[in-house]
Amino acid sequence: MTSVDKIQELITKFIDSQDFMGVPTELYAPIDYTMSQKGKRMRPTLALLSCEMFGGDIQTCLTPAVAAEIFHNFTLLHDDIMDEAPLRRGLETVYHKWNSNIALLSGDTMLIKAFQYALSTNKLYSQDILAELCKVALEVCEGQQYDLNFETRDDVTLDEYIEMIRLKTAVLLGSVLKIGAIVAGAKESDKQAVYDFGIDLGLAFQLQDDLFDCYGDVKVFGKMPGGDIADNKKTYLYLKALELATPEDKKLLSDYFSMPKGRDDKKMKAVLDIFAKYNVREIVANLMTDYYKNSLKHLDKIDVPEENKTVLRNYADYLYNRIK
Amino acid sequence: MTSVDKIQELITKFIDSQDFMGVPTELYAPIDYTMSQKGKRMRPTLALLSCEMFGGDIQTCLTPAVAAEIFHNFTLLHDDIMDEAPLRRGLETVYHKWNSNIALLSGDTMLIKAFQYALSTNKLYSQDILAELCKVALEVCEGQQYDLNFETRDDVTLDEYIEMIRLKTAVLLGSVLKIGAIVAGAKESDKQAVYDFGIDLGLAFQLQDDLFDCYGDVKVFGKMPGGDIADNKKTYLYLKALELATPEDKKLLSDYFSMPKGRDDKKMKAVLDIFAKYNVREIVANLMTDYYKNSLKHLDKIDVPEENKTVLRNYADYLYNRIK
Numbered sequence: 267m268t269s270v271d272k273i274q275e276l277i278t279k280f281i282d283s284q285d286f287m288g289v290p291t292e293l294y295a296p297i298d299y300t301m302s303q304k305g306k307r308m309r310p311t312l313a314l315l316s317c318e319m320f321g322g323d324i325q326t327c328l329t330p331a332v333a334a335e336i337f338h339n340f341t342l343l344h345d346d347i348m349d350e351a352p353l354r355r356g357l358e359t360v361y362h363k364w365n366s367n368i369a370l371l372s373g374d375t376m377l378i379k380a381f382q383y384a385l386s387t388n389k390l391y392s393q394d395i396l397a398e399l400c401k402v403a404l405e406v407c408e409g410q411q412y413d414l415n416f417e418t419r420d421d422v423t424l425d426e427y428i429e430m431i432r433l434k435t436a437v438l439l440g441s442v443l444k445i446g447a448i449v450a451g452a453k454e455s456d457k458q459a460v461y462d463f464g465i466d467l468g469l470a471f472q473l474q475d476d477l478f479d480c481y482g483d484v485k486v487f488g489k490m491p492g493g494d495i496a497d498n499k500k501t502y503l504y505l506k507a508l509e510l511a512t513p514e515d516k517k518l519l520s521d522y523f524s525m526p527k528g529r530d531d532k533k534m535k536a537v538l539d540i541f542a543k544y545n546v547r548e549i550v551a552n553l554m555t556d557y558y559k560n561s562l563k564h565l566d567k568i569d570v571p572e573e574n575k576t577v578l579r580n581y582a583d584y585l586y587n588r589i590k
Numbered sequence: 591m592t593s594v595d596k597i598q599e600l601i602t603k604f605i606d607s608q609d610f611m612g613v614p615t616e617l618y619a620p621i622d623y624t625m626s627q628k629g630k631r632m633r634p635t636l637a638l639l640s641c642e643m644f645g646g647d648i649q650t651c652l653t654p655a656v657a658a659e660i661f662h663n664f665t666l667l668h669d670d671i672m673d674e675a676p677l678r679r680g681l682e683t684v685y686h687k688w689n690s691n692i693a694l695l696s697g698d699t700m701l702i703k704a705f706q707y708a709l710s711t712n713k714l715y716s717q718d719i720l721a722e723l724c725k726v727a728l729e730v731c732e733g734q735q736y737d738l739n740f741e742t743r744d745d746v747t748l749d750e751y752i753e754m755i756r757l758k759t760a761v762l763l764g765s766v767l768k769i770g771a772i773v774a775g776a777k778e779s780d781k782q783a784v785y786d787f788g789i790d791l792g793l794a795f796q797l798q799d800d801l802f803d804c805y806g807d808v809k810v811f812g813k814m815p816g817g818d819i820a821d822n823k824k825t826y827l828y829l830k831a832l833e834l835a836t837p838e839d840k841k842l843l844s845d846y847f848s849m850p851k852g853r854d855d856k857k858m859k860a861v862l863d864i865f866a867k868y869n870v871r872e873i874v875a876n877l878m879t880d881y882y883k884n885s886l887k888h889l890d891k892i893d894v895p896e897e898n899k900t901v902l903r904n905y906a907d908y909l910y911n912r913i914k
Contacts, residue, residue: 344694373698404703
């Protein structure tokens with residue numbers, strides 16, 4: 267089996283070999299800028315790991331894996347417009363470095379490019395990969411719309427939050443794993459199992475992200491914690507605290523989350539105190555662990571020799587134990 | 591051959607039979623709103639006319655034809671954000687009726703839906719249709735970016751303007767005609783000829799649109815003429831006048847087009863006077879006729895019996911002689 271490091275090297279090399287430039291430059295330079303950033307490349311990595319687990323050729327999986335990576339980056343470009351976000355991965359967003367029209371149009375172009383990459387795979391399975399990409403792309407848009415809706419709603423439930431992050435984050439992890447399985451020619455039940463593994467892993471990953479945002483070490487995490495609190499984001503932490511709190515604390519918390527967005531030390535301390543009082547950090551950490559453990563149960567069910575699963579299992583473990 | 595009226599009835603019936611709703615409603619209601627508007631449906635009409643000209647079954651062409659219509663409407667949603675346009679087809683734009691985030695995200699969803707429709711065609715040619723849709727979609731984005739670039743440039747050439755409208759408008763007409771030919775199983779040279787027919791027809795169509803915008807009758811055209819002048823749009827009319835004008839008139843014209851956007855009677859009269867002085871209305875009308883005549887030459891070359899071409903030829907003639 268190929269190591270994760272080697273797989274990530276392959277992906278980086280492949281992406282670097284692609285020509286994302288074109289004319290007019292204003293349209294294509296932001297795509298080149300985005301794709302040349304060295305992120306975790308988690309989505310193509312999962313696709314290739316899944317493909318190899320099922321005995322497929324990772325070389326032939328590079329194109330659809332990168333289609334998913336381009337798609338993911340398209341969502342970031344458009345999300346950053348909606349969030350008016352100046353920074354991402356410690357770098358200026360396209361929205362901020364250029365402007366919102368360019369982020370809009372370059373994002374559209376990336377979405378089309380993602381389909382073009384998915385299309386340029388072997389005809390044996392390009393149809394299935396495209397169908398999967400269409401399905402997941404619609405779901406990710408739905409998740410983003412729920413996220414927008416939550417901003418102005420004060421009756422969001424815990425279940426609705428989980429459904430939102432399932433759509434916004436988890437389904438794409440499920441789909442890239444499934445795409446790897448499609449390329450490898452895996453059987454239906456295994457495609458479903460690896461997809462389900464991705465869903466639970468994705469939910470754990472997003473809950474962990476919420477925890478990092480709140481409690482991350484600035485030196486390790488690379489950014490000041492508390493961004494979600496400053497932005498009045500109704501995360502699981504907030505919603506759980508709201509559920510458990512006394513009427514007084516509930517009022518206090520929702521009043522703080524009705525303040526205009528922006529950092530405020532008094533608000534930050536008060537919210538963190540309420541979170542601590544109701545133990546929500548531990549509750550979310552436990553839920554994250556539950557999802558992670560569930561994801562492994564799906565991995566267990568997959569009908570390939572145990573040694574084929576090792577690299578993917580270790581990568582999931584690495585994600586679960588990551589510190590940023 | 592099926593008449594244009596009958597074809598448009600088929601398209602409307604097919605679109606009306608589709609379910610564009612879904613959850614969250616905020617995401618899908620704008621799509622339903624957009625797709626239920628009764629426009630010219632020019633793009634699917636051309637696809638079906640081309641398909642039938644080549645002896646294909648128009649029923650099987652409905653899905654890819656509607657994919658192109660959904661794609662076209664996606665571009666309108668995003669263009670309206672960029673133009674901050676309150677009205678389109680006499681109705682509120684999604685951008686204005688909802689907001690820019692919803693227009694952005696619903697637009698993304700429509701682009702994905704367009705690919706999903708293109709994918710759900712016969713496997714015999716879905717690959718070719720998707721490739722064509724990806725290619726044309728990228729070109730339309732490029733055209734829109736050129737259009738944005740022109741706003742802040744003062745050295746746009748006539749050739750650049752033609753290239754911009756080729757990308758922004760004409761290629762989609764070429765592509766839908768080609769898609770009809772693909773569904774019908776036409777030979778390569780005919781696919782190319784019908785595509786070229788669409789390009790020249792599209793250029794004629796856009797120049798005519800520019801003329802309507804400037805000289806259209808408000809009672810027929812349904813909107814006050816002069817929108818492009820108010821918006822400082824560097825159309826062929828403006829660029830040609832700039833080319834022919836004396837240094838004094840040139841300065842006057844470019845000064846007027848440096849004013850803030852918005853209607854201004856004095857500016858309107860002065861610009862129209864300069865246009866009249868240099869006969870640009872006639873020049874553009876002649877150029878439009880040249881493109882129209884050229885488009886017919888491509889139609890002539892197509893290797894099917896002359897009677898097969900009649901309906902498409904009449905539809906092109908109708909577009910050329912349209913009054914709105």
